[in-house]
Amino acid sequence: MAKKGYMRPPTLLQKPWHFCPGCNHGIAHRLVAEVIDEMGLQNQTVGVGSVGCGVFSYEYFNFDGIGPSHGRSPAVATGVKRVLPDRLVFTYQGDGDLAAIGTTEMVHCAVRGENITIIFINNTLYGMTGGQMAPTTLMGQVTTTSPRGRGREQGLPFRVCEMLATAEGAAYVARVALFNPAQVNRAKKAIRRAFETQMAGLGFSMVEMLSACPTNWGLSPLEALKYVEEKMVPTYPLGEFKVPEGVK
Amino acid sequence: MLQVIESLQRVVVVTGSFGSGKSEFSLNLAISMAEEARKLGQVIALADLDIINPYFRTREACALLEEKGIKPIVPSPEVLYSDLPIYGPGIHNLLHQDDVRLILDVGGDEMGATALGSLSGEISNSEHSMVMVVNPYRPFTHDVAGIGRMARGIEARARLKIHALISNPNLGPNTTAEAVMKGHHIVRAAAAELRLPVVGLLVLRRFLKLWEDRLVTEAGSIPVVPIDIHLSPWWLQQKMR
């Protein structure tokens, strides 16, 4: 590849997304594909999807994929990884899938130090089912099931990275965002580190991506990026919460 | 069984692998003791210490024990058939009453023996014999090495020493005289390795009737003890077809 310039990663199949205009899922998919190609792991990867807007991830990636039930991806990935310990095994999950129905599976995957990676797309709501409140919905945020804005009675935002970083089995935990090119570059680096953590056999890794959902937020794609930067980041601070010695 | 009883101290701790026949031996032992005890004014108590596996435990034979004048030490009725890790009350007291012969039927394997650990200090201070029932037709005690591992594991968890082995070689309803003798050899070899005596060879009463002469000759100085089955229903004891 030229020093400058940009080519579509070969691991991403050439087909149109189902994602809405400006949806950050597309950026996240592309970053995962780029890292897998750069690490030369296309033939050694098993991707585990989820239920939510990321449900068709296996249709877009050009590697082996599994579509599991809602929230159970970390358990499914555990089964795959125990059988194929030398493969790159990752899950791709949204905040409803991971932080609500799949909390148990995610927590214990980290607690066991399962040598897999979770790519976690946090867009503060259930995108697929029409924008209902999620555990990650911001205080005051209006969703179809918090019509007056999320208040105390609907609970408080759930910071997954901070929690999982306390698990001894978690080796790499980072939160990144996708609201400008610099952040996108950082996000890619985090995915790379997470996958390197796994391939070095160092334990559980997770990258949370703060991700825009223009359609359900009722914002233009550009306004949605600003919303991530101005509204989400204060609640969900960016950074690496845990980095193993081996990948620093 | 009388010879076996004579070789044992006042408190008898019965251990062994899962399914070795501990509970059936404990019941048979208690029933034999009870026949003698009536003459001597002794009390026989049988405590079910099996907190690991909630099936086929001595507690299922309470009615039989009471009928024979044996005091069953089991959890209260509400939790009798639960899988809660509970054993009956009063064991501590009984350990130190000179006029009580106490049998402790312990859970299987080293896991089951763990429950003894909490009582090991008090058991050590009482006149006791700890025996390990061995059936060499059970998977983890099928050879000398396996029996040795089991014995050491039980001793470590129970924090008590095994004093003797009880040989219980059988294949349930498919037992043959040859199987008994072959198995008994393995138990004796293991005992020699462990420097422990074998104080009894257990044989199902209906089989012993058929093979008594052969087995007694084979067993030499080791008493051959007839055993009745109390915990498994008769229709399961029929020969497999």
Added chain:
Amino acid sequence: MSEQILMKGNEAVAEAAIAAGCRYFFGYPITPQSEILEQLARRLPEVGGAYVQAESEVSAINMVFGAAAAGARVMTASSSPGISLMQEGISYIASAELPAVIVNIMRGAPGLGGIHPSQADYFQSVKGGGHGDYKLIVLAPSSVQELIDHTILAFEMAEAYRTPVVIFGDAMMGQMMEPVVIPDIEPLPPNRPWATTGMEGRGPNIVHTLYLPADKLENHCNRLFAKYSEIEHNEKRSVGYLTEDAEILVVAYGIMSRVARAAVEMARDDGIKVGMFRPVTLWPFPDNALQAAARNARVVIAAEISMGQMIEDVRLALGNRVPVVLFNRIGLVPNPDEIYAAIKSKAREVNANG
């Protein structure tokens, strides 16, 4: 190991799985099946496999899903309340057409119930359990040796039909000890060109259960049911005992068939023309064989440790031709005397009606 050995049902299932080439087990402790976990936790690392204790049965069955998708021969085991938690995953495994073996050592239910022997999960596994149109092969062994043989058979069937297979035991079968022989077989490694193992040398393999277009969904279900017809054609299994001239037929499976058989022998000694029919596969239910076994029957007794579940399949198979009555106990395995008494009383009725 081809000598006789004395094993508990639960231990036997674990050893049989290893003999069948299963190297992966995912489970969660529950009485009365925990020895399966304990045994495999000890044994699988010795044979180069992995045992993972999941945080719940929900996770365990999804680990099974992942391991099966990755091409492994895999098993889980639980008991009634735990099997309830697995239903979601079982529906997905059936839909994704993954081979897997699920052992249910049943205990008294509903709710937390008790830890007593039970056969009350018949509807759950034979008629449904999870959502959607699917079937499970359900095997009902009646001895520790059969637990071994059926565990091995279950892996073969799961592999041949790419479908989950359920093995029914109960608290008594899991705990009772019987002499057995573990067959010395050399299972072939799983042959699964469709597995998600990393795509070296081929295009991507996808294991999924989502069919959004209506026509694709319909095709998928039709394909599943074509497979189920094939299973119904090939795999109905049953055992008859003294059915030839039987005017009274006792139908029972699992541990209850052992009791029923003893009761039938007692009644035969009295000269009563009674036989026993034992379904070995509960799905596919051996309806043709039952019809043949009941051809001289004037009354059929369905004996179950439930409030009456299998009896519905007995009635479906026999229609209105012969009355089908229930003998049942809950919370225990009855003594043969009780079924014997039921047979006697039916024999009197049959004779009275000439």
Added chain:
Amino acid sequence: MFQVNFLEQYCKGCGLCVHFCPKNIIVLAQYTNDQGYNPATINDMTKCTGCALCARMCPHVVIEIVEGGAA
């Protein structure tokens, strides 16, 4: 000299590339693609520096950039 290729039929006209282009050379076309969106396009390719910020932010992986003219 760079050539920016837009996979027009995949573009959903979200405009993120338009916003993040430091040279302000990307626009949304007047016409629509098969999906009904106004696809992104560049009229004056000579001003492209090949920074690829547009491609980096494109959520639909529409943009490829090659150095040295038409590919």
